[in-house]
Amino acid sequence: MEILNAFFVSPFVDMAEYPVFFAEVVANGFLTGIMYSLVALGFVLIFKASETFNFAQGVMVLFAALTLVGLQERGVPTWLAIGITVGVMVLLAMAIEKVMLRPLVNQDPFILFMATIGLTFFLEGFGETLWGSNVKRLDVGIPERPLEVPLGGDFMLLNEFDLWAAGIGAVMVLGLALFFHRTTIGRALRAVADDHQAAMAVGISLRTIWVVVWSVSGVVALVAGIMWGAKSGVQFSLSLIALKALPVLILGGLTSVPGAIVGGLIIGIGEKIGEVYWGPLVGGAIENWFAYVLALIFLLFRPQGLFGERIIERV
Amino acid sequence: MAGPETSPAEAILEVENVSLRFGGVQALSEVSFDVQSGEVRAIIGPNGAGKSSMLNVINGFYHPQEGSITFKGVTRRRMRTHEAAAQGIARTFQNIALFRGMTTLDNIMTGRNLKMKRNFLLQALYLGPARREEMEHREFAERVIDFLEIQAIRKTPVSRLPYGLQKRVELGRALAAEPDMLLLDEPMAGMNTEEKEDMCRFILDVNGEFGTTVVLIEHDMGVVMDISDRVVVLDYGRLLADGTPDEVRRNPLVIDAYLGTVRD
Ligand SMILES: Nc1ncnc2c1ncn2[C@@H]1O[C@H](COP(=O)(O)OP(=O)(O)OP(=O)(O)O)[C@@H](O)[C@H]1O
Ligand SMILES: [Mg+2]
Numbered sequence: 083m084e085i086l087n088a089f090f091v092s093p094f095v096d097m098a099e100y101p102v103f104f105a106e107v108v109a110n111g112f113l114t115g116i117m118y119s120l121v122a123l124g125f126v127l128i129f130k131a132s133e134t135f136n137f138a139q140g141v142m143v144l145f146a147a148l149t150l151v152g153l154q155e156r157g158v159p160t161w162l163a164i165g166i167t168v169g170v171m172v173l174l175a176m177a178i179e180k181v182m183l184r185p186l187v188n189q190d191p192f193i194l195f196m197a198t199i200g201l202t203f204f205l206e207g208f209g210e211t212l213w214g215s216n217v218k219r220l221d222v223g224i225p226e227r228p229l230e231v232p233l234g235g236d237f238m239l240l241n242e243f244d245l246w247a248a249g250i251g252a253v254m255v256l257g258l259a260l261f262f263h264r265t266t267i268g269r270a271l272r273a274v275a276d277d278h279q280a281a282m283a284v285g286i287s288l289r290t291i292w293v294v295v296w297s298v299s300g301v302v303a304l305v306a307g308i309m310w311g312a313k314s315g316v317q318f319s320l321s322l323i324a325l326k327a328l329p330v331l332i333l334g335g336l337t338s339v340p341g342a343i344v345g346g347l348i349i350g351i352g353e354k355i356g357e358v359y360w361g362p363l364v365g366g367a368i369e370n371w372f373a374y375v376l377a378l379i380f381l382l383f384r385p386q387g388l389f390g391e392r393i394i395e396r397v
Numbered sequence: 398m399a400g401p402e403t404s405p406a407e408a409i410l411e412v413e414n415v416s417l418r419f420g421g422v423q424a425l426s427e428v429s430f431d432v433q434s435g436e437v438r439a440i441i442g443p444n445g446a447g448k449s450s451m452l453n454v455i456n457g458f459y460h461p462q463e464g465s466i467t468f469k470g471v472t473r474r475r476m477r478t479h480e481a482a483a484q485g486i487a488r489t490f491q492n493i494a495l496f497r498g499m500t501t502l503d504n505i506m507t508g509r510n511l512k513m514k515r516n517f518l519l520q521a522l523y524l525g526p527a528r529r530e531e532m533e534h535r536e537f538a539e540r541v542i543d544f545l546e547i548q549a550i551r552k553t554p555v556s557r558l559p560y561g562l563q564k565r566v567e568l569g570r571a572l573a574a575e576p577d578m579l580l581l582d583e584p585m586a587g588m589n590t591e592e593k594e595d596m597c598r599f600i601l602d603v604n605g606e607f608g609t610t611v612v613l614i615e616h617d618m619g620v621v622m623d624i625s626d627r628v629v630v631l632d633y634g635r636l637l638a639d640g641t642p643d644e645v646r647r648n649p650l651v652i653d654a655y656l657g658t659v660r661d
Contacts (some may be wrong), residue, residue: 266513273496273507280494283456284574285482285511 093359102236107358108351113244115350116251121306121323122330122342123258124299129336130275131295132183134194138201140324142300145209146171147307147316151220152213160222164304171300172293179292187288206321215318220311247309254305255343258298262339267294275337329377335387344388352376408467409434409578409610410455415464417450417634424450425461425634432578437604437611439621439642442631443654448614449491451631452580455612456488457481469577483511487576489567491583491614497556501566504555505541508573509534541569545599561592568599579603581613585620593617597624622646630654 097104121139128136149170153163182197224246230237262268273281274291282288307316310323330349334341356372381387410432417425425447432438440448453459455466457478465474468484487508496504514530542548545565550558555566564584571579584600585593601624603609615621621628622642630638630651638648645651 266510269503269507270510272498273510276496276498277494279458279478280490280496280570281507282458282478283482283488283490283494284508284570285479287477287479 088363089360096359102233102238105233106238106240107354109238109240110244111351111354112347113240113248113350114354115347116248116255117306117309117346118326118330118350119255119343119346120251120302121327122334122346123255123339124302124306125324125327125331126334126336126339126342127258127271127295127299127302131271131291132194133191133275134198135336136299137195137198138205139299139303139327140321141202141205141209142171142174142303143307143310143323144316144318144321145174145205146300146304147220147311147320148209148213148218150304150308151218151311151316154220155218164222164308167304168301171304172297175293175296175300178296179289183292184289206318217315217317220308220316222308222312224312243312250305251309254302258302259339259343261298267291271295326373329373332374332377333380333388335389338387338389341387341389348380349373349376407433409469410612411467412451412455413465413467415451415454415461415466417447417454417459417461423634425454425631427464428631428634428636429464430629430636430639432610432612433627434610435604435608436626437600437613437624439625439628440612440614440631441616441618441621441628441645442637445633446631447634448631449582450634452488452582452612452614455481456486456580482574485577486580487571487574487578488580489564489571489582489584491586493560493563493567495555495563495567495570498554500552500554501547501558501569502538502542502551504566505538505569505573506534508541508570509537511574538573541572544572544602545569546595561588564588564596565599568596572603575607576609578610578612581611583614583616585615585617593620600624 121143124139124142125136128134128139146167150163150167153166154160158166178201182201183194186194186197224243226241226243229240229242229245231240232238262271270281270286271291271294273284273286274288278288281291306323307320311320314320326349327346330342330345333348334343334345353369353373353376356376357366357369361368361372408431412431413429415425415428416423428447428451440451442448450459454461455468457476457480460475465472466476467473468481468486471484496507499507513534539551542551545568547562547565547569550562550566555563558566564587568581568584571581581600585596588596597620600611600613604611613625625642627640628638628642628645629636630645630648632654637654638645638651640648
């Protein structure tokens, strides 16, 4: 009884008793969730265009952040350094298209997946050779003051940096969604995702689409790298934030843009709530796996993912 | 083997000595024929004769080991598919290749791809000229939809459509590109008589009203004899005969090839 009470009753009583604190938890989860959405979008874009899971997405985050910090350390002003890094990510996309995607066209997607694993090790080594492997501090000048937001006669405590990160992330996510659904190239990308040959037959160049998509996901990686790098320093573990996107992908599906967005928010908020209200009951440190449990529970009820069509096997 | 009555000036497409191999399989051997501007040209032949391979060579999916293709005066052996599309070649597929995640309208809009200018920022924000351009293309797509009498399924995801309608949407996507030459790989396969009649009518209307050159592969001999101006017969990757439907029908080699293979 005691245990049931602790797990299923008192957390909810707590939520109801301190609504402002609960709102604070949700808001914090929301802010992190936007960043998860962003990272997940990087995966989704590449999956749609190349039919492969890009194992190197995480290390692209690290590589972008390393390049940015490296340039800053050599005295390049922040804005210029960001511009140059974007350029580097585009060049990287072009190189990937030329040496990896083009030769492997029409091969099994699994081979391409293996190639992205190769890319991971290459980028990791290349980044360290270029910029060194010690932990670096990244500061792009976003303020980090705590902010008190009035709410129902009380105050909610938020970090200004998180707000900025969420704002920038939201703009990126929105921009990508518009890009994807409103532009010619977005429609072309959806066409490529559905049928390569038919896409080519209506005049879409696969190579162009690949370069665009890998560039965009490189820029997404850079933004994620800046936000997380500024929080926790630029070091190898930065490439692990890609793991944070996995439950989002389980939830939202590998092919759905809205799935990645909503999935990121659900995981972000759910994870925070779980950590604050249930974490202490199991001795904390549930952040690392709670998101997966959440995604799996969700799948019990919607096996096709958030936005997938119901799968009905034809026999 | 071009017919003696064709002068190269009128030929929109010339296929010269094309040979195509897949490993040990000789899909096409030294095939030559031409297509005149504005005609309906049929390619017939038993299963595995190399008909689809021929279309795939023409629109750049396959690159022949020997021979050349001349389209609108430009000669090439290798060409990328999207470049062929840019030159004015549109096509449909033997196994329907629609964009399954999209609606009928979106599929047909994709056919407009090459006609669209690319200003991403304006497009994304849906501003001014971008909006106007999108509207113009929408209008064209709607005209195609009206022409093919598929208004009722404009907003339906194509994966939910019955086979016959999917074939029609695929034709619509090809027409949306306003092509000079239309390649149709078995546009009527698997259709009932009524659907076939509709499809024939659409093909003849496109050809008659817009002067679009049509190259089509078809197994139904009745249909072929009815709608085509000239017929190419392939057999085991070789050109067996080339001429008007009547000439081809009387050709003893063709009769042999077809009596030798009992088919649907
Ligand atoms: N991509 C490919 N790889 C290997 N072999 C191929 C390929 N495409 C075609 N072939 C082979 O080339 C030959 C001709 O095939 P093609 O599809 O052109 O015939 P078809 O005349 O269109 O037949 P059908 O009436 O069955 O559609 C066949 O032996 C086929 O197996
Ligand atoms: Mg065929």
